[in-house]
Amino acid sequence: DTGVSQNPRHKITKRGQNVTFRCDPISEHNRLYWYRQTLGQGPEFLTYFQNEAQLEKSRLLSDRFSAERPKGSFSTLEIQRTEQGDSAMYLCASSLDGAHGTRGYGYTFGSGTRLTVV
Amino acid sequence: AQKVTQAQTEISVVEKEDVTLDCVYETRDTTYYLFWYKQPPSGELVFLIRRNSFDEQNEISGRYSWNFQKSTSSFNFTITASQVVDSAVYFCALSEATGAQKLVFGQGTRLTINP
Numbered sequence: 364d365t366g367v368s369q370n371p372r373h374k375i376t377k378r379g380q381n382v383t384f385r386c387d388p389i390s391e392h393n394r395l396y397w398y399r400q401t402l403g404q405g406p407e408f409l410t411y412f413q414n415e416a417q418l419e420k421s422r423l424l425s426d427r428f429s430a431e432r433p434k435g436s437f438s439t440l441e442i443q444r445t446e447q448g449d450s451a452m453y454l455c456a457s458s459l460d461g462a463h464g465t466r467g468y469g470y471t472f473g474s475g476t477r478l479t480v481v
Numbered sequence: 482a483q484k485v486t487q488a489q490t491e492i493s494v495v496e497k498e499d500v501t502l503d504c505v506y507e508t509r510d511t512t513y514y515l516f517w518y519k520q521p522p523s524g525e526l527v528f529l530i531r532r533n534s535f536d537e538q539n540e541i542s543g544r545y546s547w548n549f550q551k552s553t554s555s556f557n558f559t560i561t562a563s564q565v566v567d568s569a570v571y572f573c574a575l576s577e578a579t580g581a582q583k584l585v586f587g588q589g590t591r592l593t594i595n596p
Contacts (some may be wrong), residue, residue, distance in 0.1 A: 405572050405586030419581040452524060462581035472526040
């Protein structure tokens with residue numbers, strides 16, 4: 364078990380370009396979450412998958428954002444036509460049983476992908 | 482809607498001092514979970530504690546202790562005899578007990594322990 368892996372760690376892109384991030388959760392975890400953290404703020408929920416089904420999306424997730432989790436394994440988060448306001452740390456978390464998991468402590472976070480839009 | 486407030490944006494103390502980080506939450510749920518996470522400069526969120534809404538017992542883990550009071554909707558975190566390695570940003574978070582069980586985070590408290 365190597366934890367939750369996110370790639371790339373850093374991404375610098377020009378405004379208007381598309382970017383894609385990848386998250387590899389802990390293998391047996393069925394729940395996967397994406398959060399966005401801007402400077403000086405706490406992480407904010409973006410979207411949630413249970414296995415391959417995307418079950419909840421935040422209103423923060425505009426039409427330019429899309430997330431997938433094919434086959435219930437890794438997940439990708441794509442941002443189209445990036446804007447400077449998209450600059451943030453994008454965090455992925457996985458979980459087996461959610462908040463009240465009896466095996467482990469709920470959620471395991473990755474180290475995040477820091478996006479800078481110039 | 483759920484909300485978490487950490488009123489202290491930054492705290493700076495000298496090593497070996499005790500320090501308390503405040504957390505106040507709002508929720509209409511009767512069953513919920515509260516968490517504390519530590520975020521060092523590397524960016525990864527490190528789990529510290531989870532508490533469910535039915536368990537108001539205070540908890541101590543080494544130099545760390547947590548005081549959960551439903552009457553005041555608070556879940557405060559105290560570090561006793563602080564050390565430089567405790568320097569980090571600390572987040573309090575709230576989760577619903579059903580559905581997505583997503584975390585709602587506070588704004589975080591940046592704690593600096595000076596030698």
